Amino acid sequence: MHIHPEFHRFLQRQDKEKLLGQRGIVVWLYGLSGSGKSTIANAAERVLHQQGRFTTILDGDNLRTGLNSNLGFTDEDRMENIRRIAETAKVFVSQGIITFVSAITPRGELRDLARGLLGDDLFEVYIKASYEACEKRDVKGLYAKAARGEIQHFTGKDGSFEIPQDSDLVLDTENSTIADAAFELLEAIRDRIAPANGS
Ligand code: ADP
Numbered sequence: 340m341h342i343h344p345e346f347h348r349f350l351q352r353q354d355k356e357k358l359l360g361q362r363g364i365v366v367w368l369y370g371l372s373g374s375g376k377s378t379i380a381n382a383a384e385r386v387l388h389q390q391g392r393f394t395t396i397l398d399g400d401n402l403r404t405g406l407n408s409n410l411g412f413t414d415e416d417r418m419e420n421i422r423r424i425a426e427t428a429k430v431f432v433s434q435g436i437i438t439f440v441s442a443i444t445p446r447g448e449l450r451d452l453a454r455g456l457l458g459d460d461l462f463e464v465y466i467k468a469s470y471e472a473c474e475k476r477d478v479k480g481l482y483a484k485a486a487r488g489e490i491q492h493f494t495g496k497d498g499s500f501e502i503p504q505d506s507d508l509v510l511d512t513e514n515s516t517i518a519d520a521a522f523e524l525l526e527a528i529r530d531r532i533a534p535a536n537g538s
C-alpha cells in the first residue's frame with residue numbers, strides 16, 4: 340500500500356459548515372430523462388441561494404461532457420458514472436456544501452452504490468413521471484430518437500428503470516407545478532441543512 344490518505348491535518352467539515360452557516364447534504368434526484376430532475380434542482384437551488392445558502396448542482400448530462408466523457412450507457416459504464424458522481428458529491432458535502440445531483444440512476448444497484456459512498460449524507464428523491472409523460476414532454480428530443488431506434492440502452496425502453504421503493508421523498512411531477520415540487524423538497528431538507536447551533 341503506497342497511498343497514505345491525509346485527513347486529520349486538514350480543516351474539518353465542521354469548520355467549513357460553521358463558516359457557511361449551514362450543514363452539507365447530498366440531495367440525489369433520480370428518475371427518467373425528462374422527469375424533472377434538472378428543473379427541480381435548479382428551482383430549489385435558486386431559492387436556497389436567495390436565502391444565503393451555498394449550493395451546487397452535479398448534473399449527470401453535464402458531467403458526461405467532462406469528467407465522465409469516456410463513459411457510455413452499458414451497465415458497467417453506468418456503474419462507473421454513478422461512482423464518480425457520488426465520489427465528487429462526497430468531496431463537496433465534506434466542505435459543507437448543499438449538493439444536488441441530477442442523474443437518472445435507473446437501478447437499485449446504482450442507488451446502493453451511492454448510498455454506500457455517501458451514507459447518512461445522502462437524501463434520495465425519486466422524481467416520478469411515467470415514460471409516456473416524459474415522452475410527451477420530450478425536452479431533449481431523445482424519446483423521438485429512441486422511438487426511431489436511434490438510441491441504445493434508452494432508460495425506460497430497452498434500458499430498465501427500477502421504481503424505487505425506499506427513497507426519502509417522492510415528487511410526482513405529473514401532478515404538481517415546478518414551484519410546488521421545489522417547495523416540497525426544500526421543506527423536506529430544511530432541518531437537515533440548518534446550522535448545527537440552530538442560528
Ligand atoms: P430531467 O432533468 O429529469 O431530464 P428536465 O428537468 O430537463 O428533466 O425536464 C423536465 C420537464 O418537465 C421540463 O420541461 C419542465 O418544465 C417539465 N415539468 C412539468 N411539471 C414539472 C414539475 N412539477 N417539476 C419539474 N418539471 C416539470
